Amino acid sequence: MPKSYDIADCPVALTLDLIGERWTILLLRDLLLHGPRRFQDFQDSLPGVAPNTLSTRLKAMEDNGLVQRRLYNDRPPRLEYVLTDKGKSLGPIVRALREWGSKHLK
Amino acid sequence: MPKSYDIADCPVALTLDLIGERWTILLLRDLLLHGPRRFQDFQDSLPGVAPNTLSTRLKAMEDNGLVQRRLYNDRPPRLEYVLTDKGKSLGPIVRALREWGSKHLK
Numbered sequence: 001m002p003k004s005y006d007i008a009d010c011p012v013a014l015t016l017d018l019i020g021e022r023w024t025i026l027l028l029r030d031l032l033l034h035g036p037r038r039f040q041d042f043q044d045s046l047p048g049v050a051p052n053t054l055s056t057r058l059k060a061m062e063d064n065g066l067v068q069r070r071l072y073n074d075r076p077p078r079l080e081y082v083l084t085d086k087g088k089s090l091g092p093i094v095r096a097l098r099e100w101g102s103k104h105l106k
Numbered sequence: 107m108p109k110s111y112d113i114a115d116c117p118v119a120l121t122l123d124l125i126g127e128r129w130t131i132l133l134l135r136d137l138l139l140h141g142p143r144r145f146q147d148f149q150d151s152l153p154g155v156a157p158n159t160l161s162t163r164l165k166a167m168e169d170n171g172l173v174q175r176r177l178y179n180d181r182p183p184r185l186e187y188v189l190t191d192k193g194k195s196l197g198p199i200v201r202a203l204r205e206w207g208s209k210h211l212k
Contacts, residue, residue, distance in 0.1 A: 005129075005154065010135075011203075011206075011211060012132065012135050012200060012203045012207055014207040014211040015206050015207035016131060016132070020128065025118065026111065026119060029116075029118050089206065089209075089210065090206060092205075092206070093203055094118060095202075096199040097117075097118045098121070099117075099198070100117075100121050100196060101117025101118055101120040101121035102117040103195075104192065105117060105121065
């Protein structure tokens with residue numbers, strides 16, 4: 001389990017408890033940008049992530065109600081990840097990160 | 107040194123390279139909210155952080171041009187941390203995190 005930031009009454013810390021772990025925001029970015037994604041898609045776009053880290057992050061996002069797993073093919077069975085409404089509502093945070101990066105780092 | 111997200115052309119990843127490490131955003135939050143802070147102030151507001159982690163984060167923020175150390179007393183010498191203009195420009199990101207937390211997690 002990811003560690004808590006342990007400051008229960010700060011909304012910034014509470015948000016970081018959900019999306020502050022390494023890679024989670026880039027998974028969000030991919031889902032916001034491309035829509036439904038398979039596990040393999042995340043591996044392709046984030047070559048630095050170990051598969052078990054990826055699984056752990058996706059599971060935590062599912063537990064926190066940010067993504068859902070959905071069967072998109074019966075035979076063979078294939079799963080994809082889609083953002084929930086709660087997950088989509090994180091868009092402005094990813095946008096703020098992108099805007100700052102575009103402005104200051106290019 | 108913090109690991110890079112290794113996706114050199116994505117502005118989201120580039121921003122996370124600067125502020126994606128655990129606690130960095132909460133240090134930013136404190137500096138945006140309270141202005142200049144001493145090392146002890148950060149320890150008081152973030153009781154979960156080991157002092158060496160705190161030093162490492164503040165040093166990285168200094169190396170990345172987000173904070174400066176400033177002497178505010180000669181005898182005994184006392185240091186405080188202040189945000190640079192580049193650091194202040196991260197305000198909208200912290201605000202987006204706060205707004206989401208206030209809306210979804212209370």
